[in-house]
Amino acid sequence: MAIDKATQTELEAAVFRRLVAHLQRRTDVQNIDMMNLAGFCRNCLSNWIKDAADERGVPMTKDEGREAIYGMPYAEWKAKYQTDASPEQIAAMKQAAAGH
Secondary structure, X not given: OOXXXXXXXXXXXXXXXXXXXXXXXXXXXXXXXXHHHHOOOHHHHHHXXXXXXXXXXXXXXXXXXXXXXXXXXXXXHHHHHOOOOOHHHHHHHHHHHHOO
């Protein structure tokens, strides 16, 4: 199946929007768990969207990138949904970081 570049970009954008919407709904999933299991988290996505904006000369602050991913200001998300990391989560993060 051949897909032209514009359609491929539209499909990729739709998938990204769906991923972001999914993560905005799944506030029970902590960033540290995402990092430990997948090697990226919401903060990574917010950095990546800001990097993409920077590469294209589109003005975007770090806070704007985070709000695009979190669906609200980062400080508000942290206050509402972020929990303290358990010793096991921290140990897993350190072990994963040591392996890189």
